Amino acid sequence: MPDMMISRGLLSDQVYEIILASILDGSRAPGTRIVESEIARQQGISQAPVREAVKRLVHAGLVESVPRHGSYVTEISPEEFELARTMRASIEREAARIAVDAAGDSDIEQLRSVVERMGRAVDAEDWAAFRALDVEFHRTVVTSTGRAVLARLWDTLEPLLVSQRAIGDPGYLGDRSRVVSWHGDLIQALVDGDPDAAAEAFAEHASGGLDHPER
Numbered sequence: 001m002p003d004m005m006i007s008r009g010l011l012s013d014q015v016y017e018i019i020l021a022s023i024l025d026g027s028r029a030p031g032t033r034i035v036e037s038e039i040a041r042q043q044g045i046s047q048a049p050v051r052e053a054v055k056r057l058v059h060a061g062l063v064e065s066v067p068r069h070g071s072y073v074t075e076i077s078p079e080e081f082e083l084a085r086t087m088r089a090s091i092e093r094e095a096a097r098i099a100v101d102a103a104g105d106s107d108i109e110q111l112r113s114v115v116e117r118m119g120r121a122v123d124a125e126d127w128a129a130f131r132a133l134d135v136e137f138h139r140t141v142v143t144s145t146g147r148a149v150l151a152r153l154w155d156t157l158e159p160l161l162v163s164q165r166a167i168g169d170p171g172y173l174g175d176r177s178r179v180v181s182w183h184g185d186l187i188q189a190l191v192d193g194d195p196d197a198a199a200e201a202f203a204e205h206a207s208g209g210l211d212h213p214e215r
Contacts, residue, residue: 011045011049012049012050012052012053012056013053014049015039015043015045015050015052015053016053016057018039018043019034019039019053019054019057019063020057020062020128021128022128023062023073023162023163024127024128024131024132024162024168024170025127025128025131025170026127026170026171028073029073029165030073030074030075030076030163030164030165031072031075032072032073033070033071033072034054034057034063034070034071034072034073035070036050036054036071054071058071061159061160061163062074062159062162062163063163073163074160074163075163075164076164081164081166084157084160084161084164085207086207087153087157088157088161088167088206088207089202089203089206089207091142091150091153091154091157091206092138092141092142092202092203092205092206093199093200093202093203093206094145094150094199095141095142095144095145095147095150095154095202096141096186096189096190096195096198096199096201096202096203097195097196097198098145098147098150098195099141099144099145099190099198100193100194100195100198101195102144102145102146103141103144103145103190104144107140107141107144108187108190108191111140111141111183111187111190112187114133114136114137114140114183115137115180115183115184115187117129117133118130118134118137118180118183119177119180122177122180127170130176131162131167131168131170134167134183135161135162135167135168137186138154138167138206139154139158141186141202142154166208182205185201186198186205189201189202
């Protein structure tokens with residue numbers, strides 16, 4: 001019995017990662033229905049581990065369950081989307097301002113490592129990995145402040161940013177190598193030591209000011 005439970009748990013973890021990757025790479029857009037029986041059939045498994053994986057995604061805020069209608073990738077109104085983006089910019093503005101002094105050498109090195117891996121993901125055209133690293137970059141800046149309130153606010157907002165494509169948009173039409181460079185510029189803003197300049201750089205990035213290919 002324990003072996004069966006472990007196996008089932010591993011299957012649930014694998015299905016969770018499969019569905020998460022499909023949300024990250026854009027193949028499951030906001031509002032897309034998640035059909036548990038279909039996923040189970042594709043993976044050649046029972047529906048139980050799929051159901052458990054979907055429950056985890058619901059708990060994380062990436063999926064919403066509608067009674068008697070099924071489960072869907074979380075979708076919000078355009079007004080709520082803009083609010084989420086505005087809140088992201090506010091959080092990152094304050095995080096950057098504090099991180100200029102609070103972030104240590106290890107934090108900066110971690111950010112540089114993330115940007116390096118983002119570049120490799122672009123070369124490999126691995127957009128799920130690219131988005132996951134984009135999220136990791138900004139989460140790292142927030143946590144580097146040591147401010148629990150900022151970290152909690154980010155944790156609450158992050159699922160919406162991911163599901164609504166408000167961070168690392170998989171539909172972005174510009175050169176993603178430039179996106180990697182922009183993140184390198186954000187690191188430099190922290191290293192330069194000007195809190196106001198860093199705050200504005202992160203706020204512009206978070207608000208979508210650099211998201212247009214023509215820029």
